[in-house]
Amino acid sequence: MALERWFRRNKPTRSDDDATPAGLWVKCDGCGAQIYRKDLVANLSTCPECGHHYRVTVEERIAMLADDGTFEPWSGDLAPTDPLAFVDTEPYPDRMERVQRKQGRPDAIQTGAATMGGTPVALVVMDFFFAGGSMGSVVGEEIARAAERAAVEGRPLVAVTASGGARMQEGALSLMQMAKTTVALEALVDAGLPYLVVLSDPTTGGVTASFATLGDVVFAEPGALICFAGPRVIQQTIKQELPEGFQRAEFLLARGMLDDVVPRAELKGRLVRTLQLLQDRPVDRGEGDGTSPPDLEASEVSEASEASETSASIEPSSGEEGTARGA
Amino acid sequence: MALEFERPILDLEGKIRDMRAYAEEQEIDLGEEIALLEARLERLKTSTFEGLTRWQRVQVARAPGRPTAFDYLEHAFEGFEELHGDRTLGDDPALVTGLAQLDGRSVVVVAQQKGRDTKENIHRNFGMSHPSGYRKAMRMFDLADRFRLPVVTLIDTPGAYPGIAAEEQGQAWVIAASIRRMSRLRVPALSVVIGEGGSGGALAIGVANRVAILENATYSVISPESCAAILWRDATEAPRAAEALRLTAHDLQEVGVVDRVIAEPPGGAHRAPGQTIREVARVLREEIAALRDGDPDAWTSQRRARFRALGRVTDHPALGA
Ligand SMILES: [Zn+2]
Numbered sequence: 001m002a003l004e005r006w007f008r009r010n011k012p013t014r015s016d017d018d019a020t021p022a023g024l025w026v027k028c029d030g031c032g033a034q035i036y037r038k039d040l041v042a043n044l045s046t047c048p049e050c051g052h053h054y055r056v057t058v059e060e061r062i063a064m065l066a067d068d069g070t071f072e073p074w075s076g077d078l079a080p081t082d083p084l085a086f087v088d089t090e091p092y093p094d095r096m097e098r099v100q101r102k103q104g105r106p107d108a109i110q111t112g113a114a115t116m117g118g119t120p121v122a123l124v125v126m127d128f129f130f131a132g133g134s135m136g137s138v139v140g141e142e143i144a145r146a147a148e149r150a151a152v153e154g155r156p157l158v159a160v161t162a163s164g165g166a167r168m169q170e171g172a173l174s175l176m177q178m179a180k181t182t183v184a185l186e187a188l189v190d191a192g193l194p195y196l197v198v199l200s201d202p203t204t205g206g207v208t209a210s211f212a213t214l215g216d217v218v219f220a221e222p223g224a225l226i227c228f229a230g231p232r233v234i235q236q237t238i239k240q241e242l243p244e245g246f247q248r249a250e251f252l253l254a255r256g257m258l259d260d261v262v263p264r265a266e267l268k269g270r271l272v273r274t275l276q277l278l279q280d281r282p283v284d285r286g287e288g289d290g291t292s293p294p295d296l297e298a299s300e301v302s303e304a305s306e307a308s309e310t311s312a313s314i315e316p317s318s319g320e321e322g323t324a325r326g327a
Numbered sequence: 328m329a330l331e332f333e334r335p336i337l338d339l340e341g342k343i344r345d346m347r348a349y350a351e352e353q354e355i356d357l358g359e360e361i362a363l364l365e366a367r368l369e370r371l372k373t374s375t376f377e378g379l380t381r382w383q384r385v386q387v388a389r390a391p392g393r394p395t396a397f398d399y400l401e402h403a404f405e406g407f408e409e410l411h412g413d414r415t416l417g418d419d420p421a422l423v424t425g426l427a428q429l430d431g432r433s434v435v436v437v438a439q440q441k442g443r444d445t446k447e448n449i450h451r452n453f454g455m456s457h458p459s460g461y462r463k464a465m466r467m468f469d470l471a472d473r474f475r476l477p478v479v480t481l482i483d484t485p486g487a488y489p490g491i492a493a494e495e496q497g498q499a500w501v502i503a504a505s506i507r508r509m510s511r512l513r514v515p516a517l518s519v520v521i522g523e524g525g526s527g528g529a530l531a532i533g534v535a536n537r538v539a540i541l542e543n544a545t546y547s548v549i550s551p552e553s554c555a556a557i558l559w560r561d562a563t564e565a566p567r568a569a570e571a572l573r574l575t576a577h578d579l580q581e582v583g584v585v586d587r588v589i590a591e592p593p594g595g596a597h598r599a600p601g602q603t604i605r606e607v608a609r610v611l612r613e614e615i616a617a618l619r620d621g622d623p624d625a626w627t628s629q630r631r632a633r634f635r636a637l638g639r640v641t642d643h644p645a646l647g648a
Contacts, residue, residue, distance in 0.1 A: 079643035083582055084573045088558040106643040137638030144635065166526075166548045168558070171572050172584045175548040176637040178527060179534050182506045183631040206548070208499035209487075209527040214507060228499035228527070229489030233553070237489050247494055257497050 028052055030223075044264045053221050053264055055201055058110045058125045061160055065268050066114035066123060074122075074149065075111040075142045083137075086169040095131070095169075103130045107138035108163070111146040113155065117272035117284055122150035124159040128202070133163035135207050136170040140177025143211060144184030147195075151187035156194040156275050161212040165205020178210035185214060194278045196271055199226050199249070199258070217274050219262045220249035226257075330386050332375060336594065339368050372593035379543075382566035384575050385551060387543040388522050392597035394604055396423060396438035396481045399521065403608035404429060404436065404479075413462035416496065421452045421484070422460030422532075424467045429479075429612050432619070435471040437464045437532050438481035441522065454523075455488035458501040461531050465508045477615055478509075478516040480532040485550060487528030502531040509534040510634065515618035515626045519607065520544045520576075520585070536621075536630050537614055539587040540576045541603070543595055546584060547574035583637060587614075 025034050030052025040047065044064055045054040056064075062071050079100075086092040100106055108130035114123050124146050126133045143159070150157045166174040188195050197215030199208075201224035209228050212218075220226055227247040235242060245251040249261045262270045276283045329337050343364050350357040379387070387393070400407040404427035412418040423440045426433060439456065442448025464480075471478045487498055509516065509532065518535035524546030540546060549557075554572060555564035573579075576588045589610050592599035621629070 077643055078640045081639045081641050083639045084571065086571050088571065137640050140638055141640050168549055168554055168572070170639070171548055171582075172546055172574065172579055173582055173638050175526060175530055175546075176584060176634065178503075178530055179506055179510065179634040180637055182503065182534075183510050183634050185507075186510075186631065206527050209502040209531075210506060211503070213497075213500045213503045226499075227494055228487065228502065229494065234489045234491065234494065238491065240491075242491065246491070255495050255497070257500055 029054075046264050051222065051263065053201065053223055055128055055162065057129065058105075058127045061125045061200075062110070062112075062114070062123065064264070065116060065158070065160070065271070067116060067118065071112050071114040071123070073110065073112040074146060075109055076106060078138045078141055079106040080136055080138045080170070082169075083173055084169070084171045086171070088169070092169040099131050103127060105130065107136070107142070108133045109139045109142045111142050113153070116158065116268060116275070119272060119275055120153075120155050121275070122146050122153070122155045122157045124157065126160065126162045126207075128162035128164075128200075131167065133161075133207070134165065134167035134174075135163060135177050136167035136174045137177065139167075140174075140180045143177075143181045147181075147184045148187045151191040151193060154191070154193065156196065156279070157185075157188055158196045158198070158271055158275075159211065159215070160198045160200055161203040161207055162200045163203055163205070163207035163212075165207055175206065178206045181211035182214060185211060194275055196274060198262075198267065198271070200224055202226070204228070204230055213257075216278065217259045218257075219260050219267070219270065220252065220258050221267070222249055222261055222263055224249045226252055328391055330383070330390060332379070332383050333594075336368065336371055336375060339364065339371060343368065369593060376543075376591075376593055376595060380566065380570065381573070381575050381578075382551065382569040384543050385545055385565075385569050387595045387597070388545045390595065390597040392600065393522060394596055394600045394607075395443055396440045396483055396521065397443070398600060398604060399481055399607055400425070400427065400436060400438060402604045403611060404434075405431070407436065410467070411463075413459045413466060415462055416457075416459040419457050419460030419463060420450055421454050421456045421488070422463060424463055426476075429615050432615075433474075434477045434479050434615065435467050436479050436481070437467050439484040439529075439532070441483055452488060454484040455486060456484065456528060456531075457488055457490070457493045458496040458498055461487075461501040461505040464532050465505055468508050468512055472513050475514055477514050477618060478512060478535070479611065479615065480516070480518045480535065482518055482520045482524050482529045482533055482546075483522035483544075484525045484528050485523055486525035487531070502527050505531040506534055510630055511627065512630070513627055515615070515621060516630065517611070517614050517618060519589070519611070520546050521607070525550060534630065534634060536618060536626060536633065537587065538585045539589055539610060539614065540579060540585045541589050541596060541607070542576050542591040544576060545574040546576075546579050547572050582639070 024037055026037050028035055028047045030047050031050035033049040045056045080096055082092045108127045111124045114121055124143055147157055185195060194216050197212055197218045199212060199220040203212055203226050208226060225247055226249060231242055231247060252258050253261050273283050343361060346357055346361055407425055407427040409425040423438045425436055427436050439454045440451050441454035442451045487502060516535040518533045518538045520540040522544055526548055551565040551569035552562045554568035556562045579585045580588055589606060592602045596603040
């Protein structure tokens with residue numbers, strides 16, 4: 001019941017170029033093939049031809065990871081403040097209000113409880129379509145609370161990241177969320193519970209340099225941009241061409257930074273088995289890949305195509321710019 | 328090299344110098360006039376530095392001649408001995424570590440070093456660390472725990488280096504790991520922001536029980552230039568970004584990011600390095616003594632609680648009602 005209300009209230013909204021595009025037929029960004037949009041959504045927003053992974057909404061992510069009907073939201077009670085009275089092209093509170101209305105949540109994160117393959121977990125999913133998934137006080141606090149509540153309830157934590165980094169509009173307090181999330185994760189360490197991370201496209205800046213890379217096991221989705229400093233910042237600094245595939249998931253796997261790159265269709269099964277293996281429990285190999293196909297109705301994408309918010313420390317549409325020289 | 332707002336101060340200093348020379352040359356007594364001008368100079372320095380804009384403070388924090396980490400290591404600590412290397416990748420000159428004493432008691436020091444001239448700046452990569460630097464820092468945190476020695480970190484970096492090798496070697500991973508490692512120290516830790524506190528690259532060695540900052544130092548989530556480039560698509564809007572980011576010592580104390588502001592001499596640390604170093608030396612001893620007196624079982628939990636509490640949130644009224 002609560003879940004139904006939550007899904008109704010939170011109509012998934014995408015507003016970014018790289019999300020599954022609107023329209024009946026779409027031309028794939030990866031291979032250029034013409035694809036029937038419903039096929040794309042049914043295929044977990046990955047291209048049936050080339051496997052290109054599109055960014056997904058929080059609702060799609062939860063639908064593909066949580067067992068059907070088990071997700072119970074934890075976050076939603078906290079909203080951002082304006083500690084610096086920050087004004088760029090508009091006042092920060094106005095910007096927040098607009099994005100909140102568009103995304104149907106108070107900030108760039110959804111946390112909650114669910115089961116995955118029957119295992120109770122806590123889920124943390126970042127909303128890249130909310131101000132570029134930027135981390136301010138609310139995102140930091142929700143992650144901290146989720147980690148602490150997971151520890152109390154004996155649930156492993158599974159986090160799916162997507163973020164342009166720390167949120168500039170809350171200044172140094174955003175920076176401090178890197179330390180806050182890190183120390184809050186100690187609750188899971190103390191409780192002996194696993195913490196798994198899935199880095200999705202893009203995960204950059206202060207999020208990558210804190211809780212996102214501190215998982216006991218860290219997976220990434222194919223092709224995901226994962227970095228500290230964004231490619232454009234690096235290019236401006238060193239004034240050289242960047243190597244092919246630089247800062248993409250496969251590049252980082254080859255350099256020892258990731259436990260594996262896992263295609264979306266295999267993601268749920270891999271997470272469930274990893275939890276079972278880490279906790280020394282019987283491993284469920286029966287369910288195929290274990291990733292539930294999305295409920296088409298719930299995943300219906302909106303037609304909105306307005307550019308994403310710039311308040312993340314990244315470029316609005318490319319998501320390829322971490323905050324320069326830092327978080 | 329003078330900062331723009333320092334011009335009237337430097338002009339007046341020049342005038343006093345000229346008057347002294349003239350008095351000497353002519354063998355006349357201009358003592359009273361000179362004393363008046365000197366009093367005016369002090370007032371001018373005070374009023375100028377009290378009224379600095381945030382962008383001007385950013386410039387003071389980066390000013391040539393401002394004491395760097397080595398100036399403190401050599402003169403504010405006793406017997407600093409450098410220890411090199413991360414035991415994996417190399418030795419990062421942008422991050423200096425070693426052992427020293429304060430009031431005859433040992434401490435482990437981790438410090439970001441900018442250059443004192445162009446040549447050293449290039450060698451030190453302008454204080455911008457590669458992953459190797461943070462690995463070295465973590466090795467020193469291990470050493471501190473093993474020998475129960477307090478940790479002092481000196482923060483002065485534009486940020487962790489944004490380069491190809493740095494990313495390939497896991498800059499983000501190693502910053503996260505350093506934040507975690509420092510938060511887990513079983514000994515007391517003190518951080519002092521002496522110049523630029525540049526984002527995650529600064530925080531990586533800033534997870535201390537107490538965080539102090541020099542009056543004209545800054546600590547920010549992003550540099551004003553980069554912030555301006557993103558928000559206004561124009562790096563020349565940096566002064567506006569600096570205002571918006573509230574990155575000065577007193578701003579940071581207001582939101583609890585720093586615990587203590589260390590006064591700089593009128594005119595800024597770069598105009599009176601010796602006096603600044605003496606003041607920092609005094610504060611280091613006072614802070615470390617107080618930390619040593621604390622409950623040894625509480626240092627880790629106190630540090631965790633300090634950072635857990637940072638941030639501002641409010642209750643959210645139900646959406647979509
Ligand atoms: Zn394709």
